[in-house]
Amino acid sequence: VQLQASGGGLVQAGGSLRLSCVASGGTFSSYAMGWFRQAPGKEREFVAAVRWSATSTYYADSVKGRFTISRDDAANTVYLQMNSLKPEDTAVYLCAATRSLVVVTTPSDPRTYEYWGQGTQVTVSS
Numbered sequence: 001v002q003l004q005a006s007g008g009g010l011v012q013a014g015g016s017l018r019l020s021c022v023a024s025g026g027t028f029s030s031y032a033m034g035w036f037r038q039a040p041g042k043e044r045e046f047v048a049a050v051r052w053s054a055t056s057t058y059y060a061d062s063v064k065g066r067f068t069i070s071r072d073d074a075a076n077t078v079y080l081q082m083n084s085l086k087p088e089d090t091a092v093y094l095c096a097a098t099r100s101l102v103v104v105t106t107p108s109d110p111r112t113y114e115y116w117g118q119g120t121q122v123t124v125s126s
Contacts, residue, residue: 001026003117005095010123011085019080021095021117029053032103033071033078034113037091037122046108047093048080058107063089085124092119 007019023031034049048069049058057069068081078095096113106112 001028001031001097001115003095003097003115005093005117005120008093008120008122010125013085013087013124013126015085015124016081016083017085017122019082019093019095019120019122021078021080023076023078023097026097028076029073030099031097031115032099032107033069034096034098034103034107035069035078035080035093036096036110037089037093038119039091042091044094044110045091046110049103049107050078051103051107060108082122085122087124087126090122090124092121094119 002024003021005021032051035047036044037047038044046060050069050071054071066084071078095117097115098113103112
């Protein structure tokens with residue numbers, strides 16, 4: 001499956017952005033989807049994940065209450081609504097997909113995901 005992320009940009013602290021990730025080449029509804037981010041010089045960090053049919057969602061503590069992950073299987077798209085953005089949210093945001101059942105127990109582990117998109121830059125100014 002191929003993943004194409006978009007929606008990043010420059011926003012002031014306290015602002016909002018909505019990221020989209022469109023999947024092609026596979027049966028989207030059979031994939032659990034995740035968002036990760038990576039800032040310069042830092043390791044890839046889990047942000048959020050959603051299971052098949054949106055039965056469960058997972059969030060990093062750092063974004064809980066501010067970010068919302070959702071999916072539209074008819075549109076082969078997963079979204080990340082980001083509100084109350086902070087400068088520390090600045091990073092390249094990547095979407096990922098997996099059919100592995102391991103996601104049920106380790107949704108935050110990057111090794112769980114089989115497919116990755118190219119990322120979209122989010123910059124939050126103070």
